[in-house]
């Protein structure tokens with residue numbers, strides 16, 4: 253392409269500091285270096301995790317930063333050594349790397365690739381500790397090696413996957429994070445069995461994707477729990493068999509759930525990111541085998557304490573990132589499954605707006621009025 257090897261000027265939304273919503277600016281995006289790819293983002297979703305960066309909830313994130321991690325686009329150019337994609341390919345940037353070479357990538361037991369920057373002190377630069385973004389002469393940080401709130405972004409080879417060239421980018425952008433996380437947690441990580449009873453705490457985009465996964469797995473009861481009852485209609489449309497709100501009960505939700513089910517649920521999913529819900533979800537689990545899976549990430553430094561007897565009597569407490577999938581392998585298959593109508597996640601998309609209206613998109617999220625708002629460049 254004519255732009256290959258050159259700096260591209262384009263629109264991006266920058267969070268200049270903690271407490272500030274992203275503001276749309278003109279940025280310069282440098283060409284990709286070795287084993288990097290520059291992508292023209294076509295569509296990107298807004299996730300609660302992006303707002304966590306506005307709030308300053310994550311440790312080890314430097315500002316200013318371009319967030320956005322649910323995007324899909326087209327390869328504009330590739331750096332030396334890139335073999336997995338070529339210019340013109342449709343791609344999805346991945347929020348967890350899969351380098352294919354580290355001990356975790358080579359193990360079937362985990363998707364926690366060691367090239368993932370979660371283990372590094374400052375997590376939001378490219379692997380060579382530099383940035384490809386500048387704005388008004390200032391270096392701007394990346395986020396999760398994706399930064400999809402930029403019309404052009406640069407990602408490492410381990411953080412991208414090629415998808416089917418007929419895939420609708422304005423829908424499958426959600427496979428970069430929300431849908432893959434929720435659906436994968438139920439189907440791939442927890443491996444919910446047919447006939448199971450499941451409880452899903454938090455019915456946002458990720459929680460509703462857990463609901464879809466539980467339904468596809470054949471769960472017979474899927475109980476949705478949310479403080480916002482406006483989420484119940486969509487949850488039921490997507491597969492929840494019952495929905496309850498904590499404020500409607502005097503008892504703690506674990507007691508309510510144990511009463512509803514006899515001895516507790518087979519699977520409880522924590523998808524609110526609220527530390528107080530973790531123990532409630534664990535206590536909701538069936539003694540002997542019930543499994544509580546953490547999906548949401550509470551603020552850095554948050555802790556919970558658990559009475560050992562809950563675990564000694566066979567309940568399991570575990571968690572995973574992005575559904576436990578090795579994303580480079582999994583996402584193209586998920587896109588094909590979607591195109592073959594194995595599941596439908598279109599109902600997660602409640603609004604589609606032009607990128608310039610990103611502030612409106614965040615306001616809808618904060619008002620509890622959007623599940624997923626898709627921004628189009």
Ligand code: COD
Pocket residue numbers: 299300301429430433453454455456457458459477478479480483498523524525526529547548549550574620622623
């Ligand atoms: N009890 C019940 N429901 C609650 C409570 C509570 N105490 N607190 C909040 N909720 C509900 C809200 O009303 C809302 O409906 C839902 O929980 C949260 O939904 P959203 O739309 O705000 O957020 P999502 O679905 O986009 O993301 C939720 C996560 C928990 C996944 C996110 O905040 C997070 O922790 N992300 C980091 C970890 C992770 O899994 N990342 C991959 C996905 S980004």
Ligand code: ZN
Pocket residue numbers: 299300301302321322429430
């Ligand atoms: Zn997300």
Ligand code: ZN
Pocket residue numbers: 349350351352353354355356357364365366367
């Ligand atoms: Zn790896």
